[in-house]
Amino acid sequence: MIISVDKDSLFNIFGVSSFNSLEDKIDSMAPSLVEYHLSNFYNYNNDNVYFNKRDVEESVSIGEYNLYFDYNENIYLEVTESNLDDNTQTLW
Numbered sequence: 001m002i003i004s005v006d007k008d009s010l011f012n013i014f015g016v017s018s019f020n021s022l023e024d025k026i027d028s029m030a031p032s033l034v035e036y037h038l039s040n041f042y043n044y045n046n047d048n049v050y051f052n053k054r055d056v057e058e059s060v061s062i063g064e065y066n067l068y069f070d071y072n073e074n075i076y077l078e079v080t081e082s083n084l085d086d087n088t089q090t091l092w
Contacts, residue, residue: 004049005075019069023060038065051076
């Protein structure tokens with residue numbers, strides 16, 4: 001599933017000013033903290049949007065999350081299905 005992410009909110013949470021600096025910031029953070037922030041975006045916005053991967057200018061992969069930056073400067077968050085299934089599994 002792919003959702004649209006508010007660029008300003010994403011940049012504010014990670015303390016960056018551009019998509020280029022986002023990857024460097026993510027690399028310096030704990031993976032669990034990055035996934036926590038990205039899951040919050042996903043949990044509060046479950047509206048599917050039309051997304052054409054041919055329009056992608058840059059992308060960043062973080063575990064089972066993918067961030068895409070397109071030529072129109074929109075940011076999209078993709079969550080793979082296996083991550084969605086983890087929410088329903090038990091620890092046993």
